[in-house]
Amino acid sequence: MSATSTDLILHHYPTSPFSEKVRLVLGYKQLAWKSVIIPAILPKPDVVALTGGYRKTPFLQIGADIYCDSALICDVLEHIQPTPTLYPAHNKGMARVLAQWADTTLFWAAMAYNLQPKGAASMFEGAPPEAAKAFGADRAAMSSGMTRLRPADATAAYKSYLRRLANMLEGQDFLLGGTPCVADFAAYHPLWFTAKRVPVMADILNATPAVLAWMDRMAALGHGSFEKLSATDAIAASAASTGASAPFAHDEDTTFQDEHGIALGSEVTIAAELFGQEPTPGTLVAATRTRFTLQRTDERAGTVRVHFPRIGYVLKAAQPA
Structure with missing residues (x-):
């Protein structure tokens, strides 16, 4: 093709x-x-x-x-x-700022939680030891100089961020209203990784059922x-x-x-x-x-x-x- x-x-x-x-x-x-x-x-x-x-x-x-x-x-x-727009006219600035937070602060807290030892072991279950070692070395090189959250701190932060997302979803289907905006897509993908890539770590999502329902709505959009x-x-x-x-x-x-x-x-x-x-x-x-x-x-x-x-x-x- x-x-x-x-x-x-x-x-x-x-x-x-x-x-x-x-x-x-x-x-x-x-x-x-x-x-x-x-x-x-x-x-x-x-x-x-x-x-x-x-x-x-x-x-x-x-x-x-x-x-x-x-x-x-x-x-x-x-x-x-x-x-349909990613940047609703009445909330364009808010959507961009929230998306930037989700792509950075939320993402790194989620990944530090996801890839603590139990999650990393689950992700590479069935793969040869060399695969996990190569992946770890690759990502270590990419994150050289970054400050990483420790698992306990990441867990606490991730729980707080999930509660804040749940608060935003009170009375509406998406983070800033009745339709998705760029912030929804940015906030969804770290949570998607938790649910789909390391499901052994996904219990953390159960405390926020509004977030789980929103994730279902996001997944239903499909990939075109x-x-x-x-x-x-x-x-x-x-x-x-x-x-x-x-x-x-x-x-x-x-x-x-x-x-x-x-x-x-x-x-x-x-x-x-x-x-x-x-x-x-x-x-x-x-x-x-x-x-x-x-x-x-x-x-x-x-x-x-x-x-x-x-x-x-x-x-x-x-x-x-």
Whole structure:
């Protein structure tokens, strides 16, 4: 199967929580998409061919445009399919702030709870010991320098956050009203990991039945219509795409916003602030109020534009060779 320059191609793997967030957004918006399954840990040569260094999961490909980070992917999908909206007009700021909290504070508390010894043993039950060791080493490298919650502290925090979500659901089906918004998708995926990936840890959810009912409503949104695609075909779709000089294909905001004293056309790197800090090098071709775009060339993928949100990412001038 091949892909066109307009196909939505999600590079993900089934047990990735942030991928579940995006899969549900695709389902909510009833968008057709193509599914490329990528490795959960390094090496990821086909991923790096497209991203240039970024290796977190998922990322979205549209032709030769690569969108990193689930928050930016949500913005792109909103632009492509504005209804139903992820950002209700009367609560747009609240939805974004709550989603950012869920993708960071809630997520890391949930994962510290989920992956304490009993949960980690459950996750790798039946797998060879080398698999658990390799996964642990991979994630340790990605989280170098981060402060991790201890299991007892994570458990207490997770319980508190679940109660707060339950409070938000009093008298309404979703966190900010009668329909889902971006905050619902961001808050759902760490809880989904607890329930589906480490069910041995899922008793913590039972104290908040309103949250469990909301999770059922979220799961019912589904993943939309998708077809499998190979990584080779996805890379070929990038190489075959035209319009390599148009970094604003999926965002009408073209205004250059300089916060760094780095001119467009400069050689730069972009890396995540905390988790997965592998830098992506390239030429800066856009810096708007919400995102950065690098242009780079790969021998297999051709001329590629890699897009990052400003929030959570660090732009630096490339060091002289």
